[in-house]
Amino acid sequence: MPQITVQGKAIACESGVNLRQVLLKNGIDLYNGNSTVINCRGIGTCGTCSVEIEGEVSPMQWREKTRLSLPPHSSEKTRRLACQVRVLGDIRVTKHQGFWGQNDEIQWK
Ligand code: FES
Numbered sequence: 001m002p003q004i005t006v007q008g009k010a011i012a013c014e015s016g017v018n019l020r021q022v023l024l025k026n027g028i029d030l031y032n033g034n035s036t037v038i039n040c041r042g043i044g045t046c047g048t049c050s051v052e053i054e055g056e057v058s059p060m061q062w063r064e065k066t067r068l069s070l071p072p073h074s075s076e077k078t079r080r081l082a083c084q085v086r087v088l089g090d091i092r093v094t095k096h097q098g099f100w101g102q103n104d105e106i107q108w109k
Pocket residue numbers: 039040041042043044045046047048049050081082083084
């Protein structure tokens with residue numbers, strides 16, 4: 001059973017679960033500021049659920065790749081969209097600052 005290390009918590013989950021859903025269900029502040037209410041609810045278009053992930057997750061598909069290539073995100077960074085990611089093994093999640101989580105400064109880890 002994969003384990004997600006985030007905000008000082010260790011969350012156990014089934015393999016293949018959606019990262020956004022697990023984080024929200026466990027009270028993790030996935031969204032920064034007003035993006036808590038202004039987001040696409042997981043369809044992969046707003047880009048506000050971006051996080052940095054270490055560990056085994058599903059590969060990036062076209063929708064996620066497209067959104068992360070558009071400003072304020074950049075394909076040069078290694079962000080992922082939590083709503084498009086399936087957890088496949090133990091992972092560690094870091095959130096960066098900014099409405100879209102696009103900045104370099106860390107919001108939490
Ligand atoms: S919630 Fe909008 S892209 Fe993930």
